[in-house]
Amino acid sequence: MQPSAGPALPHTHSRAVHWITTAAALGALVAAVAVVQPADASPKADARPPAPSGPPVPAPDPHAATYPLTCAPGAKAEVISQVSADFDGDGRPETAVVVRCHSDTGxxxxxxxxxxxxAHPGGAPTIAVTLVNPKDDRQISDFRLDGDSVKATVLGFSSDDTPRCCPDLKRTYTWEWRDGRYVALPGPASNAI
Structure with a gap:
């Protein structure tokens, strides 16, 4: 097929002024987009929730909480050890606590x-997660804070015949907040639990 032999149309010839005007308009558009960005366009270094504004929030009081322990009649749950930090990075501290039923012997x-x-001012702290369940028959020693992690030595028993005074299994654990949950990281086994 051959092109039409008719006269050339005036808008089909580009001149230097056309190209300069188009380049200037495109440059202005790119500059405007670079200057006007959405409010959340800055890169995020961390996916943690924003810290609350206002006065600092106190750590939960472990003595005001209710624990799922089945104690003997007349015995109460007692707090053995506690540490507080912002474990999950939400700007509010949490409290990790070791609790057991009070006993005069054993x-x-x-x-x-x-x-x-x-959940509301004046209310009791809530249990966010159980790291060691008392039903697993464990004892805890060397409970401490390590940065934003909780560390402890977990003691246990190799059999039902092992006296409860003398645990014969031991392992150190670290609990860290990862991907929206607490993860238990066991240390090297020493008669592993």
């Missing part, structure tokens, strides 16, 4: 819990 099993702030 060593009852311990539970390790992470408490979050009360």
């Amino acid at each position: 060593t009852p099993p311990s539970g390790v819990y992470v408490l979050s702030a009360p």
Whole structure:
């Protein structure tokens, strides 16, 4: 097929002024987009929730919480050890606590819990997660804070015949906040639990 032999149309010839005008308009558009960005266009270094504004929030009081322990009649749950930090990075501290039933003789099993702030002012702290369940018949020693992680030595028993005074299994654990949950990282086994 051959092109039409008719006269050339005036808008089909580009001149230097056309190209300069088009380049200037395109440059202005790119500059405007670079200057006017959405408010959330800055890169995020961390996916943690923003810290609350206002006065600092106190760590949950472990003595004000209710624990899922089945203690003997007349015995109450007692807080053995506690540490507080902002474990999940939300700007509010949590409290990790070792709790067991009070006993004048023997060593009852311990539970390790992470408490979050009360749901409403004046309320009791809530248990966010159980790290060590007392039903697993464990004892806890060397409970401490390591940065934003909780560390403890977990003691246990190799059999039902092992006296409850003398645990014969031992392993150190670190609990860290990862991907929206607490992850238990066991240390090297020493008669592993």
